[in-house]
Amino acid sequence: MASVTFDKATRLYPGSDKPAVDQLEIEIEDGEFLVLVGPSGCGKSTSLRMLAGLEDVNGGSIRIGDRDVTHLPPKDRDIAMVFQNYALYPHMTVADNMGFALKIAGVNKAEIRAKVEEAAKILDLTPYLDRKPKALSGGQRQRVAMGRAIVREPQVFLMDEPLSNLDAKLRVSTRTQIASLQRRLGITTVYVTHDQVEALTMGDRVAVLKDGLLQQVDSPRNMYDRPANLFVAGFIGSPAMNLVEVPITDGGVKFGNSVVPVSRDALSAASAKGDTTVTVGIRPEHFDVSGATSKEGLAVSVNVVEELGADGYVYGSSRVGGEDKDLVVRVGGRAVPEKGSTLHVVPRADELHVFSTSTGERLTR
Numbered sequence: 001m002a003s004v005t006f007d008k009a010t011r012l013y014p015g016s017d018k019p020a021v022d023q024l025e026i027e028i029e030d031g032e033f034l035v036l037v038g039p040s041g042c043g044k045s046t047s048l049r050m051l052a053g054l055e056d057v058n059g060g061s062i063r064i065g066d067r068d069v070t071h072l073p074p075k076d077r078d079i080a081m082v083f084q085n086y087a088l089y090p091h092m093t094v095a096d097n098m099g100f101a102l103k104i105a106g107v108n109k110a111e112i113r114a115k116v117e118e119a120a121k122i123l124d125l126t127p128y129l130d131r132k133p134k135a136l137s138g139g140q141r142q143r144v145a146m147g148r149a150i151v152r153e154p155q156v157f158l159m160d161e162p163l164s165n166l167d168a169k170l171r172v173s174t175r176t177q178i179a180s181l182q183r184r185l186g187i188t189t190v191y192v193t194h195d196q197v198e199a200l201t202m203g204d205r206v207a208v209l210k211d212g213l214l215q216q217v218d219s220p221r222n223m224y225d226r227p228a229n230l231f232v233a234g235f236i237g238s239p240a241m242n243l244v245e246v247p248i249t250d251g252g253v254k255f256g257n258s259v260v261p262v263s264r265d266a267l268s269a270a271s272a273k274g275d276t277t278v279t280v281g282i283r284p285e286h287f288d289v290s291g292a293t294s295k296e297g298l299a300v301s302v303n304v305v306e307e308l309g310a311d312g313y314v315y316g317s318s319r320v321g322g323e324d325k326d327l328v329v330r331v332g333g334r335a336v337p338e339k340g341s342t343l344h345v346v347p348r349a350d351e352l353h354v355f356s357t358s359t360g361e362r363l364t365r
């Protein structure tokens with residue numbers, strides 16, 4: 001087992017003038033489950049492929065434990081990779097698929113059989129060892145692909161969207177299985193997905209990438225509670241955080257009819273940049289809905305109501321700074337407003353996220 005270090009690792013594809021991955025810096029602890037997440041094209045697969053040795057590194061370095069692997073061929077890195085298209089050999093049994101890499105490496109038959117049986121037990125594949133892949137369900141095939149990686153007992157697992165071939169329900173159960181399996185085996189794992197829910201539920205820590213640049217590496221909790229900038233704020237969380245540009249006033253920000261207090265530090269940091277507004281972030285669950293008569297805060301006209309039993313989401317719009325702005329507000333399941341009605345909402349001051357309008361960086365602590 002080992003740690004993994006990306007030390008300003010950069011990948012510039014030939015013919016491109018902008019790095020696909022730009023000075024990536026992450027230290028992944030021994031045994032950690034790190035999830036790389038971000039929108040399509042942000043450089044997730046490239047980062048993983050650099051670590052696997054499938055892609056040249058044009059700047060910086062990559063280490064596994066204290067070995068510099070930057071220029072080592074893939075076979076010398078002691079890693080195993082599980083891809084989205086796990087491509088099992090159709091003419092081989094499950095057992096032969098799982099043991100194939102060991103056979104190539106010249107491991108003797110009895111030892112291969114023992115390792116395959118052990119992995120099959122961990123993955124609940126014992127009854128299927130003599131079947132061909134076509135006689136398995138999608139989830140079982142995915143587990144065989146995992147098994148192929150496990151039997152090699154690598155120092156590091158790499159997984160690139162391994163669940164995207166599975167249907168939604170199977171994806172949820174398989175992600176729990178992979179996460180608990182990883183915890184049991186304790187093998188350092190780097191896992192790529194574009195799905196922020198998958199990232200938050202699986203990772204010990206999550207790294208968010210955008211345009212080849214690392215935005216934040218943090219625990220799922222901190223990622224949700226303290227997004228480092230506007231991009232992460234909008235990317236992590238579903239429904240997404242509401243982001244509203246509001247004027248700075250004495251001691252706070254003006255939010256409709258109300259003034260919401262904001263720390264002096266945050267306000268002076270914004271003024272120092274010459275900004276007269278900040279962009280506040282409010283999660284849908286962090287609004288107080290004021291009574292029908294008080295009309296405090298921002299008036300939101302209700303367009304759509306999504307009732308989920310225990311609670312509901314109001315999708316509405318509001319006039320902010322002369323423009324119509326879409327907002328999402330979570331309400332209690334027994335206090336769901338009518339479509340077409342108007343709500344007045346005030347953000348809870350202690351749950352307010354404040355970002356610089358000009359740079360997007362977080363200003364509140």
Ligand SMILES: Nc1ncnc2c1ncn2[C@@H]1O[C@H](COP(=O)(O)OP(=O)(O)OP(=O)(O)O)[C@@H](O)[C@H]1O
Nearest residue numbers: 013014016020039040041042043044045046047194
């Ligand atoms: N072989 C290549 N040659 C040139 N450019 C490439 C190559 N592979 C990827 N790119 C570019 O590098 C950037 C990052 O690609 P990458 O595949 O790492 O993204 P990704 O985050 O994995 O996206 P997705 O979620 O769609 O899989 C993209 O702009 C892509 O077009």
Ligand SMILES: [Mg+2]
Nearest residue numbers: 044045046160
């Ligand atoms: Mg990819």
